[in-house]
Each structure stands twice: as structure tokens, then as C-alpha cells.
Amino acid sequence: MRIPISWLAEYADLPAGTTPEALHAALVRVGFEEETVHGGEITGPVVVGEVLEFTPEPQKNGKTIRWCSVRVAPDGQRAADGGEAVRGVVCGAGNFLVGDKVVVTLPGTVLPGPFPIAARKTYGHVSDGMIASSRELGLSEEHDGILRLTEIGLDPEVGTDAIALLGLDDAAVEINVTPDRGYALSIRGIAREYGASTGAAFRDPALAVTPPATDDGAVPVVVEDATPIRGRAGCTVFVTRVVRGVDPAAPTPRWMASRLRLAGVRSISLPVDVTNYVMLELGQPLHGYDLAKLDGPLGVRRAKPGEPLTTLDGQQRTLDAEDLVITDGSGAIGLAGVMGGEATEISGTTTDVVIEAANFDPVSIGRTARRHKLPSEASRRFERGVDPAVARAAAQRAVDLLVELAGGTADPGQTWFDEAEPPAPVLLPDGAVLRRTGAEVTEAETVAALEALGCTVQPGEEGLLVLPPTWRRDLLESVDVVEEVVRIAGYDRIPSVLPVAPPGRGLTRPQRLRRSIGTVLAAGGGFEVQSYPLVSAAQQEAYGPGPSMRVANPLDASAPLLRRSLLPGLLDAVRRNRARGRTDVALFELGSVFLPVEGASYGTAELPPIGARPAPELLMRLAEDLPPQPVHVAVVLTGDRVAKQPGVAAEPVDWRDATDAAARTAAAVGAEVRFRQATPPGYHPTRAAEVLVGDVVVGVAGELLPGSVEDVPGRIAAVELDVDALIAAAPAAIEFAPISAMPAATQDVSLVVDEQVPAGEVRDALVAGAGGLLEAIELVDDYRGSGLPERAKSLTFALRFRAADRTLTAKEATAAKQAGVAVATERTGASLRE
Template identity: 85%
Template structure:
């Protein structure tokens, strides 16, 4: 928001000599963000001059300059810089003639840039000043048209001042505007009215409300027929709550915008278009109420407000034909849609140079609806910017009257006495501020009279009560809904420096929960062993979902990217996207991991059907409970993806690419981080390579998968890709709550090997489990040391060799005892898997 100082001074008492920097400082004190300063860069002497004569002088470089004689002061008087009244000035432009009134910058002046002016010798002459163009003065082309891109001729913009007149004041260049950033919850500050009130609250300066300085009619006589239809309010909010129309007839279509108004619009960052349009923009900036003007002759019937019909066409003022959505709020006449309500008007009723009768509309629309429409059609506007932040519904009649008064005064129109006034806006609800609320929330000791004064400064009505202060927010502060909102306003006005800097005392507790500690342990172990943590987007496409975790999915109603509307069931798609981005930047040896939520809705169960809470207020506890109960299971998963080489190529050492064994190793590390061990069971999970992947189990609980990904699922990542994904919640639940530490035995171990022949299709893990089950408690450890397939074995079989270690906690085992335990294991393996000893 840009605030011209002269405009602000009409409604707030600015001290004489107030600088833009001082205004910025005052507004920063009440929570606004300082941006920059516009204007105020020009300093004099800059005067009106009259060209007496000029002589063209061609130069060797092909350019022709003009040696000009210019009068810069009346006869018999000295110029503003103390020099002669007639000056010799060199000028390169050719769009002016003797007798023209021009703007002359005398030595000592400084133009925007900064560009200081001094008498200097050029082209064989001493140029004692400069004849300026509009661009050099900092004027826009709309404010001061450029004749052929050259010198500003004052007669072209309707001015014929005396020679020697101060041109800075004449052209309104003595004003400046400060720019601030307005946060989304403070839409009232997108107006001179709102900023003047905030300046008064910051400095104590007197504030005059421009909305109270106009006398609007208080009745509805149906000057323009209006029908507001919103039979099915969206999200429980009515699209239009206020609609006011006024009519001004017989305006002069040739009337131009006065310079004072054009200058203020320019400083506020708004382009001057025509007087009727400029008046609506001026009132919007002044009072904060967006207005729209219609050519009465181009309207058919009355006005209406309704939701658009799906696919309904509309050509907006920018010349674009748009296809409307059923949520769009539109303004209509008897033909159909003639404007996007609160966003942009339509071309069919546009005010033109032939317009003589104007309908002024001032309305109040639902912020959510306007915000969504502006984004849906990629059509931001000054009106939508205000409506989506919330416009004061009580100011519509005053704004319409202000526009009417300006059109009557500046365009010579005649106002119809009546108005159309539709108003169903609800007053803000009062808020009870408990007696010690400010102290408890902020630690600042602010007396009740000071609290009351601060709230009244922002427009609240305050009444004392038994339990505290009853605060009625003003119509323009509908963001004040709860006591905490009121506390924030009190502290903002009295000053954030009143909040003491005190280190808070940590509440008593036991620290992190066990799942939290174990999740952190997983991340620490993965990072310590070379992994890099990433965070990917939880939204994926249907194709990505189908590769690694097919099944029912949650679809987001308004995804940021329409191609990725599903909440992920696996963390692998995001990790693989990160791999692709890193490989595209030359990083080939990668070990990336992520710990995050996945979303696993059950088949046939509906989710996302609970009532959505209104925005701007904390939902009631029972509504929160229903919302939480409407969510699908969201377990925490840890995933890791490894690509490239495990061991880089070195002199004398070949590179070792990653494979399924690395994924198994990562799964074992993760299990060790939570104090447990895992076992593997051969499987072919979706997206994994058959024969190079396995399910990961803790006991009999499957907690995830590990192995190599199917090359076809990662075609754009060359080489092997190892991946592991585990359900952290299931892993933590299956892990022992206390470490199971076995004592170190002093008894010697007895080691034996056994080679078993089984069918190739039998997983080695099944054979191992059978041997363990049969060998009994004396078996301390078992490891697969060889997997042989080849000659001297029957076709379709393989030989698995296991290294067995037996130990008794209280005696030395004999060879016979160890052999008996081994044979018992072989017997069970033969029974379960058909294995037999290799001869």
C-alpha cells in the first residue's frame, strides 16, 4: 500500500515537516513492514519558463541541437536561483517551439536519479540549466503525455502558468508516498482511512474518518433494480451481504481528471484512465471500499448477483473471454453475466468516452469466494486484493456517496436522489477479555485504562464487566474473534517493547516419548553412516502411487499441482525424485533417506467427509475430535535409496556398485537403532526386482521391504537402485522396551558346518528357520556361508552351507552333543523343506 503524505494529512494531523522516514517509523511501531519511498526526489529551483527563440545547430556527429533563449522569471525580476531572467540553454529535443511554456531546471536543482543540474559548457555554449521532459521529472506518461518522447509542454496538459512559477508545486511533485506491506489479516489498512487511524493510534494524532464526512441517503427507493441470489451459500457463507447502487446522470464525457487527483493516484501506484474510473479508484484508495462504474445506457434491465452457471462465458475488461466456474460470484443484468464480482467488470457495460449516465456500485462480497475466483482465473486486481482480506461492510453507502459527490463536482453530473440498498451483513460478535488476559499472555503489565484506550484507538467499543472487559470490534475488524486476538491488538498499540524479555520456564515432563527417541535414533544412525536426509512433497501422481504402493488413496480437493493430487502411501516416489534432481546436477553416488508420514486409507471406508470448520477461529473440541476421527491411518515410514558406487574406484581397486545387500544392511542398521534385529523373507514387493528383494520382519511382524528396485520403474536412473522402506511405528511397537542383554559365557563353543541340498525355489531363510527350530537352545548362532549351484548336484537344486555355533551356559559341550543338535536341526529342515545332507 502506497500512502501519499498530502492525502494522509487530510485525515490525520501530521506535524509540519513530517518526512517519509518519520511516517514509516510511526507505522512500523504498530506492526507494519516498511518497504520504500516514492517521489520526493526532486528539489528546486525548478520553474516555468517561456521559450523566446531557438536556433538549430547541426553537429558533426549527425545530431542537431537547439540553442535556446528561455525566460525563467518575469521582466525586471531575478530568477529563482538568483541569476538572470533570460537564460541560454542547450537542448536536444525538437518537439517545442518559441512561445511554448516549459519546465526549466535551474543550476542547483536535483532531478530523480539523483541527477544534479549545473551550468556547463557543451556543444560550444554554456547551458545555464535544462529544459525537462516528463520522464526526467519523474512523471508518468499517463499523468503528463510526452510529445514525441520529448520536452514537456505545459499547454498540452492544460496548464498556462506565469513565467517563474514554481513547477514542483504546480505539477504536484512536492508530494511523496511511503509504501508499506499490509499483512493478509489487516485489509482495512489498504486505504488512507485505515492508515490514518493507525497513524493516530501510533502517535496520538487526531484522526478524522472520511466515511463520516459524507451524508448518504438512509433509505432504499430502488433507484436500480437489484436481485441478490445465493440460494446455496458455499461453505456456509453468503456470497454478497451488501449491495448499494447510485446513479449520476449527464456527466461531461470530455472532462479530464484534475491534476491533484491524478498526482495522488500516480503516487499511490494507480494509472489514471478517465475521470469516472479515476473517481472510483480514488474513493477505493481513500475509504477502502472497491467501487465499480457501469454505463447506464449499456445496462439491460436491473443488476443481479448470483453464482455463475458452469461454463458460462464472460469477457472481462482486459479483453479476455473467460469460462466461469460454479463457485464464481458474478454480477448480471437481463442478458447474463456482466462482471466477476469483486474481481473485474465485464466489457459489455464498460464506461467509455461517450458515457454520460453512470451507475455506481458499492458491495461487500465473501473474502473466500473472491480470493478463489481471482486465483482460479489468474486475475488479481486492486478490488480482489481488498475483498479477499475483508472490506468494512458498513462503509459501502458512504463510499458510493463520496463517488457521487466527486462526479457531480468534477464532471458536472446530476445525482439521482435515491439509492438501492441491500444489507444483510452481521455485526461482529463481542469478545470478553478476562481481567488478566494481557498479563498472562504476554507478561506485560498494562493497566486497564491503557488497555481501554488502546482498544478504542483501533475503533472498538469497550464496556467494563464483572469478569473483564466486553469488547465489541468495529465493523472493519472482523479478525477480532477471540481474547487472544484482542490481546495482540492491545500490545501492538501500546508497543511491543513493553513485553519483557524473560526466558520461559520449561514445563515439567519426562522429555521425549519412546517413539520420539527411537525415531531420532534412526535418523542419527542413518546420517552417521553416510546418509543424507531429505524432505519431499507428500503429494504424488496416480502413476507414482501405483508403482510402489497400489491401493486406495486419499485425494486432495485443491492440490497445488493438478498432476499430483494423491497423498503418498510410500516415501519412495519423493526419494526417487530427489535422486533424479541430484543426478541431473552431476551427483551420482547417493544415499538419501527420509522419515515422514504416509497415508493408508482402508478399502471401502470413506474419509474426508466431516464438516469443515470455518476459517479464522479455532474449531470447537468436539469438531476437532470428529475431524481427527475422519483421518486415515498415518504411520511414520523411513525410506532410503542408494545409487552409484558403494566404494569409489581407486588405483588398484575397482568400483563396487550398490546392490540389494546394501538395502539389507540399511534395514539392519535401522533395526539396531531401535534395539532389535530383523530377519528376511524372500518376496517380490511392488516395484522391486524379483529375486533381489525381501520382506523385513521383526519376529513374525512384517515391518517393511528391502532390495533392488525393478529397472523398469526407474528407467531414468542408470545402474542398480537399492531401496528400503520400513514402517517405523510397527518397528517400534515390535522392538523390546528394554534391551535383552545376554551374559557372556565362559564356556567354549562347539562349531560345525552343515550343507543341505534343497530345491532352488526354496528360500534359504526357510531352511535356516527350520534348522534353528530343530537345533534347540544350544544353538548360539547360524550363518549362511555358501550357496552352490552347479555340477555334481541334481538339476533344479542348490546346496546351502550353514556355519553353526553351539554353546552351553554351564558346561563344555561334547562333540556328540553338538552333532546331535545339528542332526535334530537337519531333521526338521528335511521335514519342512525337503532338504537332505549333501554327500
């Protein structure tokens, strides 16, 4: 928002000589962000001159210049720069006549750019200054010729200071207005904030006009938004006024054009400029219609799907059923709150003007502006919230300006539709400011701060009852009021004290364990990444086959499915790393996957209304309408586990790295895993396994199919675990057994089994048969070759036995081992190797 200083001074008492820097500082104190300063860039002697004579001089390049004699001071006086009253000036423009009053920049002037002016020789003459155009002065983009003051209704004395005459001595400060403070997109709102910041007197411009008190029906209006979209009415206020006999040739006065320019708005025509001026002044967007082009009464309704509308920018738009439109008997004539229609546009022949001031739903206007890619100054304000109580005053202000400046006559009546609900009062409990912020603000200071913002404050038994003003719809709860009190009282009053966490709070068990998993994997050399949750059908089929959720993905239409596995995103990251020269890659990700149930339908629950917190039962229904979204962790490794070094051969990653990562992940939550050979989708048929905690399958680990990832050669080890299932299967608390003082008895056993029998099954059988004396078991050898039957293998296990209360004898250890062998023989057909 740009704020011309002279305009602000009309409604707030600015100290004499207030600089842009001082104004910025005052607004920063109440929470606005400083941007830049506009205007006030011209310095030096810039005066009104009179063209006495000129001589056209054609040049070799085909251009004709004029060698001019210009008077820049009255007879008998020196010029503003101390030089002669009559100057010779070279000018390339040809749109002026002898006797015209023009703007002359004398030597020593600095124009925007910066562009210093000095006497210099050009085209065979010494040009002692420059006759300026509107663009060179920063007044507009017009550069077809120099600025003739008579064309803008001015006939000043020669030698008059043109900087003050044209308002070029004014400046505007620009601030960043956050979305929750739409009231600050107006001089009215900024003047109030300046007064709250500095204590300066504030005069509300909305109170300076007196609109009609009754609804006399200027232009009939029918508001048909009887069925609000998602619980919100599209239009709550609609005011119309009529001004007849407007002079279509009336120029925009210099002071208004200057202020609009400083505020960043281009001057178009007087009726349009008036609506823009009032919008900037009061924050209420207005729209003007040519009364002669209207067909019957105005209406407000939702658009019909596919309904066409040509907007003021000349674009024909196809409307959506959620768009709010203004209509007459011919159909839609404007996008409400965004842009008017071409059919009823004010033109150079318009004499009767209809002024519209309305209040529209912020959410609806914001969606329409984004849907049609049509941001405007009006939509910018409506989507942030406009004061519904200022519409009538804004319409009256526009009427008064058109009557004064364009010679119009106002119809006495008005159309006034008003169903805006008043703001709800908010209770500010005693001591709330201190409890929330730690700032010690007295009750008197609290009341003064809130009243400075326009609130009405009444003391009560439990605290202060605060009635927010109509332009502060964001003050809904006590915390909002606390924020405003501290903002005005001063953020520097908040002490720098670390808050004390209340007892009984902290991370939940799943949160703590998920963090532990990330810490363990990072400590093992992995890098955590976050990949996109949307994948293609081919990626889904390769690593997460099953029912999928399809969503609209405007960024990549080839990836419309919510992932069932984390591997596609991780493998994309591996491929990008390999493409950039990183050959040894270890990545992991913790994230949600989406596992819809076969045959179930999702997305059928009614969406809650916008702008209000949904009820708990509605939130529960929405949660039930979503597919299961368990948290998974996945690890992908490629390249070398051990890099090649002098005397050390490189060791590429393989399935063992995957099972090791799975074991370390489980250990992070206090669980112990075992592996069972399997062939998950996308994995190598003989180098992959299911990961189990007890009898619960929590994931898979192993090597991926060779060549399955484009541009990634060699083996790729991968593991993916269901973190929620892993945590659920893990013990609630980790139990540590005391270190035994008794010695261990170790024995080995070699068993011959069919080569198709997994070693894990043999191991499980030995554990089941050996009983409680078995402390540890480890596979130490897998032999296949001579001395064994065809298609057989020999598995050697190292067994460690220990008793907690005595030293085991060799006989007891052997008996336990033989019991284990017996169960292995029964379950797997194993036999002792001779």
C-alpha cells in the same frame, strides 16, 4: 501500500517537517514492514517559464529542433538560479506556441533518474536549462511533447516555483501490508495506525460525510445470493447512488492527480479517478456505471457455468459457477469485486453516473481473481476484508467529489442493502497479556491501546469485554486481542525469557522412534531427501502396484497418482545425482504413502464451510474419507560401498547392504528383524527378501532389477519398510539381559538341503529345535560343488549355547544341537553332511 504524506496529514496530526524516514519508523513500530520512498526526488530550481519566441532549425538527421527564448523570472528580477531572466533553451518538442506557460528546469536541477541539468552546448547552441515533459517530471508516462500548464488548467506567474505548484515536493512512503490487515490498504487505516503508534490525533474521514439515512431506492438492486457458497454469503452490503449532469470534459484537478500518482495509480478520467481516490482514502472499492447503458435493475448472483463476460480490459471471459457477478437485464455486466464489464463502462460521453459501493465475501473474490488471473486493486482489498460499515460513507464521498469537481447533481435517494453481521465481542481474561507474552501491560494501557484501534472496551467480572470495530474481523479470540495490545504497547516489552515446557508434554512414541530412524540412517552415511508424492502410472506399476489415488497435478500431467511406494522419488533423485557426476549415492526418505482400499470410494464427504473451524464430528468424517496413509522409510544405495584405494579393491553395494540397512532401521526402534526370500515387484528374483518382525511382514529389501533405472549402471540396493507397522511390532520397551558369567559352548553344524530351500527356513528350524539354551546362531558358509548331490547345497551354521545358572557340558550342547537338526530335517529335508 503507498501513503502520500500530505494526504496522511489531513487525517493525522503529523509534526511539521515529518520526513519519510520518520513516518516509516512510526509505522514499523506497529508491525508494518518498510519498503521504499516514492517522490520528492526533484531538487534544484524548477520554475514556470513563458515562451517568448522560437526558431525552428532542421537538422541533418531529419529532426527539427527549436531554439527558444524563454522568460524564467519577472522583468527586472534575477532567475531562481541567480542567472538572467531570459534564457536560450534548445527543445526537441513541437507542441507549444509562443506565449505558452511551461516548466523550465534551470542548471543545478536534478530530475528523477538521477538526471542533473546543466548548461551545455548542443545543436550549435548553449542550452541554458531544459523545458520539461510530464514524464521527465515524473508526473505521468506522457512524452509526446513538453508539459503546457494551460492544458492542465494552470496560469501561474512567470518564475513561480513549479515543484510546489505541481505537488512535486510531496513524497509517499511504501509499506508492506500483511493479508490479515486489509484495513491498512487505505489512508484512513494508516492514519489510525499512525495515531496508535505516536499518540497523534486521528480524524476519521468516514465521519466527515453525511450519507442519506434511509433507503429511497436510487437504482433498484436485487441480491440473489440466497444460497451461500460453502456457508458464506457472497454479498452482505450493496449501496448505489446516482449523479446526473456530470461534465465529461471536466479535468481531474492537479492535487488529486498528484496524490493518485504518488499512490501508484494512473489518472484516467475524473469519474474513474474519483472512485480510485475514495478507494485509497477510505479502503472501500467503488465502481462507476454509465446510467444510460444499464438495462433495468442491478443484481448480484452467482454466475451460470460457462456464462460469457467481456471485462474492462477487453478480454472475453468464461465464468465459473462460483464467480460472483453484477447483472442487469442483459446478463452479467461485471465480476463483483474484481473488474467491471465493458458494456456499462464510463466513457467520454457519460453524463449520468451510478456509484456502487458493496461488500463481498473475501474468499469468493480471492478465488475469482486467481481463477481468471485478474488481480486488481479492488480484489486486493476485498480478499483481505473491507469494512462493511464504510460503504455508504464512501458512496457519499464519491458523490460529493463528482458534484464539486464535475458539476453534477446528486439524486437525493440511495439504494441500501445491508445484511452484514456485527462483530462478536471477545473476552480478554484478566492477566491474559502477561500469561501469553510475559509483557507487563497495565489495564489502563490495555484499554488505551484497544480504543486507539477502534475497539469498544467494557470492564467485566472476568476481564475486559472487547467489541472489535467493523474493520477488524480478524479479532476473534482472546489471543488475537493480546497480540494487538502488545503490538501497540511495544514488542520491546516482551522479555527475552525461554518458556518452560509444561509437564507431560513432548514427542509421542511414534514421533521419537521416527526421529531415531532418521538419526541412525544419517549416522550410517545416508542423506535424507524429500521427493514429490506424485508419480506416473509406470512408476506406480513398477514399485507399488495396486489401487491408486488420482489427483489433478497442474505441474506435471504425466504424474497424477499419489505414490504407493517411496522408491520412485528416491530413484529419480539417484538418477539426478548420477547425471551430475556423483557415482556413490546413499539416500533415504521418511514419508507417507497412500494405499486406497480396493473398491472403496474417497472424496465423497461434504467439504466444511470456509472461514470457520469445522466441528470434531465433521473432521472425523473427513478423516474417514481419506485412504490409509502409513509412514514408510526407504533407502537406496548405488555405487561402491568401499571406494577403491591403493591396496584396497572397490566393493560395490549389493543385497547385503539392503538387509543391513533394514536391520539397523529396526534396531533404531528396538526391534529385531529376520528375512524371508521373496520376489517383490521391481526387485531381482533371487536377491530380495521380505523383512519380518516376528511373523509380521514390515517391508522388503534387496537388489533392484538390473537396468531398471535409466542412466544408473551397476547394482542398486534398496529397502522399504512400513514404519507404522515396524513400530507396532516392536517391543514397547527395550529389555537388556544381564551379561552372563557362565561360559559359552560353541558347536558348528553342516546341513545338506536342496538348493531351492532358503537358508532362513533352515535357520528358523534349528532355532525352534535347539530350545532355550541356544544363545546365537549365524550362517558361516554356503557351499555348492563337488562332494554334494546334484542341485544341493551345504549350509554351515555356528551355534552358541549358554545356560544362565551353570556351565554347560559338551553332552548338553550336543543334545541341543541334535534336537535342532531333527526339526530342520523334519521341516526342510536337511541331512547332516558327512
